[in-house]
Amino acid sequence: MNPAQSPGPVAPGTGWPEDPATPATPVAASAAEAAALAASAPDLGELVARQSVCRACPRLVTWREEVAAVRRKSFMRETYWGRPVYGWGDDAPAILILGLAPAAHGGNRTGRIFTGDRSGDFLFASLHRCGLASKETSVTAGDGQQLTGARMVAAVRCAPPENKPTPNERDTCAPWLAAEFRMIAATLRVVVCLGGFAWQALWPVLAGSGFEVPRPRPSFGHGAEARVAGPDGAPLLLLGCYHPSQQNTFTGRVTPGMMDAVFRRAREAAGLS
Numbered sequence: 358m359n360p361a362q363s364p365g366p367v368a369p370g371t372g373w374p375e376d377p378a379t380p381a382t383p384v385a386a387s388a389a390e391a392a393a394l395a396a397s398a399p400d401l402g403e404l405v406a407r408q409s410v411c412r413a414c415p416r417l418v419t420w421r422e423e424v425a426a427v428r429r430k431s432f433m434r435e436t437y438w439g440r441p442v443y444g445w446g447d448d449a450p451a452i453l454i455l456g457l458a459p460a461a462h463g464g465n466r467t468g469r470i471f472t473g474d475r476s477g478d479f480l481f482a483s484l485h486r487c488g489l490a491s492k493e494t495s496v497t498a499g500d501g502q503q504l505t506g507a508r509m510v511a512a513v514r515c516a517p518p519e520n521k522p523t524p525n526e527r528d529t530c531a532p533w534l535a536a537e538f539r540m541i542a543a544t545l546r547v548v549v550c551l552g553g554f555a556w557q558a559l560w561p562v563l564a565g566s567g568f569e570v571p572r573p574r575p576s577f578g579h580g581a582e583a584r585v586a587g588p589d590g591a592p593l594l595l596l597g598c599y600h601p602s603q604q605n606t607f608t609g610r611v612t613p614g615m616m617d618a619v620f621r622r623a624r625e626a627a628g629l630s
């Protein structure tokens with residue numbers, strides 16, 4: 358396959374680096390099917406494979422595939438992933454990093470969350486400085502980048518127009534997050550929410566997973582902390598962090614030092630040496 362001549366989206370199991378799916382991976386075509394396939398996934402590998410082929414949100418499927426077919430001029434020689442961006446990183450993490458949704462020409466192009474755009478550059482540089490990522494950049498799937506003790510997921514797994522998913526799309530995607538959360542809950546100690554959308558999206562997942570959710574819910578802010586107890590009483594720390602969007606990083610609303618402080622706090626709270 359010549360990438361210069363092949364727009365996306367990528368068919369499952371056709372050789373894309375780190376593609377978790379195969380042609381046999383079941384595809385959700387509705388919100389009910391997404392919920393059922395998320396709940397019945399036998400393990401994390403199958404769960405992320407099912408995430409990566411989901412088609413439950415018609416508007417987002419149309420958008421992600423159109424972007425993958427048309428492509429940005431500067432990436433015209435590349436094949437775009439054009440599929441949902443699945444949970445990625447350590448399979449038994451102490452820290453979960455929860456974002457909003459993949460960027461049209463970032464994760465939607467490369468197939469890996471926060472990979473291939475300026476937000477990801479900012480984030481991975483911080484994770485590397487804080488000892489959570491093996492390299493300071495994440496450029497493409499298959500580039501050797503690895504997270505240690507941390508995992509990344511998006512609250513909405515498909516690139517939305519103008520980076521704005523609808524409440525219905527957020528709710529349709531929530532079962533994927535809830536299932537992934539349950540599969541990693543045994544080792545999880547800290548969740549870092551990148552932005553207010555992620556902070557808000559997490560509460561229903563926690564409640565649905567048997568956590569005691571405080572009322573009123575704690576407000577989001579950079580460095581905000583909230584503690585919740587799981588069904589077995591095990592504590593989980595939620596940390597707020599401004600999203601590393603270009604709007605925030607260019608204006609200095611969030612700086613490398615501010616982001617490092619959050620991840621160093623996460624490391625400390627998670628007991629990572």
Ligand code: SF4
Pocket residue numbers: 391408411412413414417418441513514515526529530531533
């Ligand atoms: S946003 Fe989530 S639920 Fe909707 S199509 Fe993408 S992966 Fe499926």
